[in-house]
Amino acid sequence: MFYKGWVPTVNGRLSFKLIGETRYPREPEYVNSSDESHLYVAARQSRQLSDVLFEPILGPLLGFSGAFECVFCARARRAPTVPDSKLVGKIFLFHRSTFRESRAKEIFSSSVRSMRALDPGAGNPGLRPQYIALSRELAARCDLSVNVVLNRDGVVTLSHIEWRNNSLRQNTIAFADEIEFDLEHGLADQMFFYLRDLTHQHQHHGNDADTITTTQRLRAPNDMSWSLEIMYSLYYHIITVKRKENPAEHVRALGILAYLQSYKTIIKRRAEKIDPHFVFPNFDDTSSKESIKATKDYIDLRLNEQKKNSDNQKAFLLWVVATTFTVINFTVSFADKNLQPSPLISSTANFLKQNAYVLPSLALITLIYFLSNLIMRPRYDFKRDVVRLTFVWKRPWVVAASGLAGLAALAAGIWYWLAVVQT
Template identity: 25%
Template sequence: MPTITGHLSFTAIGDTGHPTPCVHIRGTSEICMLQKRDLLDVVLPYTENSKVGSFVREYFANFVIGISGMFCVIANLQRHASGEYFFGHLYLVPLRKNRSQIRSLRRDLSNCRHYSDGFQSIRDKALAEGKKLCVCSADVELHRNGKAQIKLDEPKGLGERNADSTLLETLIANQFFYFLKDVSHVHQHHDPKQDAITEVTEIDTSNKHQWIAETQRSLYREVIRYKRFRNEKSLFRAAGILAYAKSFERCHAKDLPMAEKFNTDELEKSLSVSREELQHVDQKKIAELDAMRNWFFALFGFVISASFLTRLSENGGEVNVHKSLIGTTKFVAENPVPVICLLFVASYVSSFLTHRRDPASIDLIRSILRWMQGFRLRWFICANVLLTTVFTLIFYFLLLKQFF
């Protein structure tokens, strides 16, 4: 868990509202937590940013696909005597058949505000419920410098070990890792819903520092990925993650015998130049669009003025107005709704061109991209679907004309 300062604030562990509020109670050197987590990866448009949308997505998955993504994590962490790390146990509990037990435990944790209010009995209840209801659990260590160690217990119901069970264990370990990241620090410089910049690395006994190299590469890979988007928002995120990478190297790379060297100063200057270049280009676009907008409204005002002139006369003679102005005025007067819609669309498009609005903030666009990522040969599949649709329509109309 890279941090800017190189140290996690242990007193802030559990004080988080992402992805849902974490209910917790602290002892003198111990903390017990419970957090609901939606691990469903089914994609539905407009269901990401609200409780109603989350319910609809879960309902869809339950009755259409037959799966559930609602889980909660029960955690109990104790501070080591040295004060440099927490150790304890995590339990992943499905909510679908255990809602009453989780609701009761959540209520007990919410009502217990102080160590003297029965912390030990509530902690024992949480551990007992977690052990009884969980589908998997893990022993964890969370060090002040951000290093987390996760040792999975044998997941239930996996049977004989194979490639699929190994992949499942990695996914479970990552979910525990994401939970620790969410409850121990505030996400900055990136969307917290997309916090997969760093993942767990399986411990290699022959190379115990492999996780350092993997984390370092992941951070710089993310910096380069954001840098390639070539928009101001992504460049700011790239600069923030670069700061994380430099802090991580200062804390951990010294332990790596053959640490990779990255030209961070040059990369930082490149990001700065890219931001300045984008700002310059954006200013030119804004100036051009402002000029076009001023010209449009000036022309529109001229058309309105001309429409009034058509009703006026001087010395008994009518004013000769060009037919195009009369036609334009007549079209606007007879079709006010389409004209208003056209102006709205033009304004909406200009908001993207001037970067006042980000396409990535639209749920539908993000959902379409996530759907497309589900296809390994997505462009080939889309091309086939498009061609099939076109030929189907052609044959339909040909047959329709022939038989009817």
């Protein structure tokens, strides 16, 4: 197993000292410290890897969990003569139950506190033995581990899956074969996503864009074809986003295009060292950039016109409503006071009087909804599950069951109206 991936970099160079300072999808527990010879990194992050819809709610009810703990332990040599040293180590994967029952959680937290307590500027030699001891403890307790090499230019190499025991390995492989799932590639992708979220702060795109690029299988030590697949994936994403009528998506495309220019520079440098005969396709990024900007400007203009028309329509509607109520109020003042009102209006008014909480409750629900959009962060997991739920509606039995449920609710509403409101 050898897979390649790429973490977007700023100016084509990663700063290993910033690893662990990201906050997506959850804030990691980490230490990033160094002595005179090495930089040591140890970071743990909780990851929800289940494909079940609304797993945080359904998981506890049905007795399963897709929560995993990912731990990254690696070190890089510090020397003025080696400015492009690699960060070499392992990613340890634990199911949350394994992480808790094996006491790996306590061991990791204790080691992180001890390593943080050492003065990084003093070149304390105690970092190295604590790092090695932590790596050995995690290797003895994890469900599986993968070797990782992270380069300064963002290129990641994942290799050599090691399982905790043969029984876990055989059962996992058997289940993957049963559902026709490429287990190695799936594990490599998840490890890469974890490492990318740990090292890369999303700036030019949303946190939910986690599958624009995936890992590519390495065919040979000097194989460079993997880099083309990543590049094509990025360009395909830009072309797809460009067709959307959302200016935010076009800004995102411009950011990805900026990453692409850095990526191509990195790959060209690598090709010169590894395979001088490697053919790199040419793309007119300047024209693409201008085209995206022009599309964005056109959509901005159209949206502004639509907003202006919408504001005019709202103002006209308010004028009509205000005028209507004024005329009705003026007309009612001349009506016969002994005239009985309509039975429907009387029953509706009596219902609202007896259930005075209805209208305030609706107003309160609406207020809470709008406030939650302002003060709460968007939850990608929830949005993803809602989108996936729409796919279920394509099944005939789901549509039929939903239709019957809707008719039953409508019948209950009509009965309540006739039996309670009209009496």
